Structure formats: C-alpha cells, structure tokens
Amino acid sequence: ELKVEQNPLFLSMQEGKNYTIYCNYSTTSDRLYWYRQDPGKSLESLFVLLSNGAVKQEGRLMASLDTKARLSTLHITAAVHDLSATYFCAVITSGTYKYIFGTGTRLKVLA
C-alpha cells in the first residue's frame, strides 16, 4: 500500500530564511502534486510534477521530483509571512486516479 511521508511535520522559520520540505513515497509513481492549505480553508494547487527531474518554480517556492529516489522537495527561498500555511504533497499510483496525501507540513514564518 502506498505511503506518503513528509518532513518536517512542523516548521517555524524566520522571514528571509531558506528551507526545504521533503516528501517521500513508498511505491513507484511519476505524478506528484503539491497543495497549500490555509487554516479552515480548502486546498490550493501549487505544482504538478509529472516526470523524473521535473522542476517547477513559482515566486519563492520551487518543487522538484526524483522518481528514482521516490522523493520530492519543496524549497522555500527568502520566506515571507504570507507563506505561513500547511503544505501537502499527494501522489497517484498507476491504475488509479485517487490521491494519497502526505502527512502535511505546517509552516509558520515569523516576522
């Protein structure tokens, strides 16, 4: 059964600093998705990664996918308070369209 793990679970960082969130998954997949969730809100799509070596960037966030290592990273550059949220990765395995979500990383950026 596919398992998806994220670390860290909680991250408190100062504005202006850089950090990376990691997403590991247990079985073969070449489709990985990153979402953001604000408290009490739904999920906002950030990135869709569809192949090994895929890299996507939007503002201060950059996501990458290594399917051989079964690892995706979400890198935060020069964090700002507005990035405070919970970030989820989700994986699809072949033969199905359902997402398996990671445990989530709750990010708090301190001014």
Next chain:
Amino acid sequence: DTGVSQDPRHKITKRGQNVTFRCDPISEHNRLYWYRQTLGQGPEFLTYFQNEAQLEKSRLLSDRFSAERPKGSFSTLEIQRTEQGDSAMYLCASSPKLTRPGLASNEQFFGPGTRLTVL
C-alpha cells in the same frame, strides 16, 4: 465563479441523524472525488466517479456512507446514522477529461469543503 462548489459549508447534527452533502464540479470535468480530512491530518480518499460510474471506494467508506452521481454532473454524499467519529471536513474535487492519453496531469481541483460536526 466556475470552481468546485459544495453545499452546505457547515453542518451540525446530532448523533444518529442522517446528513447529505452536495458537490458541483467544474463544468465538463468528468471525474469527481470525495475526501475526508480530520483536524491536523491530510485528506483521505473516500470514493471517486468517472461520469456517473463509481469506480473506486475506500475501505473508509462504511455501509453508512453512500455516494451518487446520477447524471454525471453533481454528486451527493450521504452519511446515515452519524457518529461522533464522522466529524470532519468533507472535500470534493474534480479533474478534467483526458485530452491526450498518457499526457494528462490528473490535477484535481478542490471545493471549499463541508465541515461536519456530530454532537
């Protein structure tokens, strides 16, 4: 607004009562998904439809849960004889029809959710 919509946004009910939630997907999206999210956890898959066909159900979907998508457009999720453990956010998502096999992203677009509280 052409996003996924859900109704109601909040529902408070007493244990043992039945509740029904509705989801309207993005127009022309042929796949529709239901997830459940409890506090501090990631969403967990419940079921999904391709058009009107229910193609997969999670073991989380007990006999008290039933979902329908009768005309391949909106969907309903009913919970019978609610229990306190059913308290959660119920999220609906939709994804578009594949235009080129093997190249579709299967990206899912989520609605605002229905927060259920069972007293």
